[in-house]
Amino acid sequence: MGANVYPRLVIDTGKLKVNAERVIALCAEAGISVAGVVKVAAGDPKLARVVADAGAAQIASSRLRQLVRIREAGVETPLMLIRIPMLSEAAAVVRAAEYSLNSDIEVLRALNAAAGAAGVVHNVILMIEIGDLREGVWLEEEYIAIAREVEHELKNLSLAGTGTNVSCYGSIVPTPEKLAEFITATERVENAVGREMGIISGSASTAFARVIEGTMPKRVNHIRLGEAIFINRDNEDLHGLTVPGTYRDVMTLEAEVVEVRVKPSHPIGEIAYDAFRFQPTYEDRGNRRRAIIAVGKVDYAFSELLTPLEPGVTVLGASSDHTLLDVEDAAHEVRVGDIMKFELDYGAEVFLNSSEDIVKVYR
Numbered sequence: 408m409g410a411n412v413y414p415r416l417v418i419d420t421g422k423l424k425v426n427a428e429r430v431i432a433l434c435a436e437a438g439i440s441v442a443g444v445v446k447v448a449a450g451d452p453k454l455a456r457v458v459a460d461a462g463a464a465q466i467a468s469s470r471l472r473q474l475v476r477i478r479e480a481g482v483e484t485p486l487m488l489i490r491i492p493m494l495s496e497a498a499a500v501v502r503a504a505e506y507s508l509n510s511d512i513e514v515l516r517a518l519n520a521a522a523g524a525a526g527v528v529h530n531v532i533l534m535i536e537i538g539d540l541r542e543g544v545w546l547e548e549e550y551i552a553i554a555r556e557v558e559h560e561l562k563n564l565s566l567a568g569t570g571t572n573v574s575c576y577g578s579i580v581p582t583p584e585k586l587a588e589f590i591t592a593t594e595r596v597e598n599a600v601g602r603e604m605g606i607i608s609g610s611a612s613t614a615f616a617r618v619i620e621g622t623m624p625k626r627v628n629h630i631r632l633g634e635a636i637f638i639n640r641d642n643e644d645l646h647g648l649t650v651p652g653t654y655r656d657v658m659t660l661e662a663e664v665v666e667v668r669v670k671p672s673h674p675i676g677e678i679a680y681d682a683f684r685f686q687p688t689y690e691d692r693g694n695r696r697r698a699i700i701a702v703g704k705v706d707y708a709f710s711e712l713l714t715p716l717e718p719g720v721t722v723l724g725a726s727s728d729h730t731l732l733d734v735e736d737a738a739h740e741v742r743v744g745d746i747m748k749f750e751l752d753y754g755a756e757v758f759l760n761s762s763e764d765i766v767k768v769y770r
């Protein structure tokens with residue numbers, strides 16, 4: 408599609424390269440290798456290649472189909488499936504990915520059988536639960552038993568290491584103390600199998616905060632980073648931690664204005680539910696100049712996660728295909744046909760990348 412098609416995501420591959428290189432260099436100084444997680448970019452192979460060339464040890468995604476596309480595009484960096492595999496995809500996993508994160512012995516046995524049939528050795532990371540309550544083995548006797556079986560009986564698997572995940576379901580912070588619990592569990596696994604783990608994968612972008620601060624437990628030698636490379640906003644906005652020289656605007660959204668009118672700011676009539684059955688509240692600020700842009704929640708899900716680049720513009724809300732802006736105090740007089748630009752947080756960017764109706768333009 409042509410360059411003047413909207414709405415579109417403008418993707419600055421130069422900024423992505425800088426972010427990836429800086430983040431990977433900082434981790435390297437701390438003895439930590441990086442799996443570049445590309446699911447926020449819907450596994451875009453062009454962007455996976457940028458992250459691979461920046462020195463990622465693996466390219467990772469939660470979705471196998473994304474990894475398949477990345478390999479088909481010629482990326483040779485080892486691929487890592489980071490959503491624990493479905494039993495039904497075991498054969499596809501060992502063909503498409505060199506690594507997977509795992510927490511279930513039945514799935515591991517299926518991966519072992521599939522790897523044997525495919526004539527490959529598949530690398531597995533054993534996920535250990537430390538309290539976020541998503542994937543991972545919680546009980547010591549269970550992760551020890553799984554590690555022993557993988558190590559001694561599942562000959563087509565290699566126990567490449569251990570991993571943990573936080574800040575996803577349970578909103579748990581990867582404090583040094585929490586990560587120390589993961590190291591303790593890892594050392595129990597090491598004692599049980601009689602050797603050190605190669606990969607000790609200490610979670611994702613929220614744990615990158617520990618690298619920035621220099622408080623990552625020493626034995627963590629691997630991290631899986633998506634947000635910190637592609638978006639780079641959470642550690643700064645939520646914890647005041649930044650990496651000098653990195654960018655917060657690798658991707659920006661551009662959308663076109665389709666209506667501008669002065670209207671009352673409070674809806675007129677009996678108020679019940681919006682298009683998504685929520686009950687928002689509306690502030691009465693009198694008559695205001697407002698603009699509609701042609702992009703909506705179907706594209707980005709969360710209008711709160713769009714930050715207008717033009718001073719004085721605020722996002723009022725949205726329905727499926729329309730986004731409402733207050734442009735009364737905008738820096739310029741907004742007109743139909745104007746293009747409005749936005750920076751994005753994770754929750755919006757992941758949807759925009761996945762939407763077929765959003766054109767991608769690379770810079």
Ligand SMILES: *Cc1c(COP(=O)(O)O)cnc(C)c1O
Pocket residue numbers: 444446447469489490508572610611612613631632633634635
């Ligand atoms: C999504 C995900 C990551 C990467 O998360 P970011 O916050 O984008 O860095 C790492 N590990 C697992 C298991 C994931 O699902």
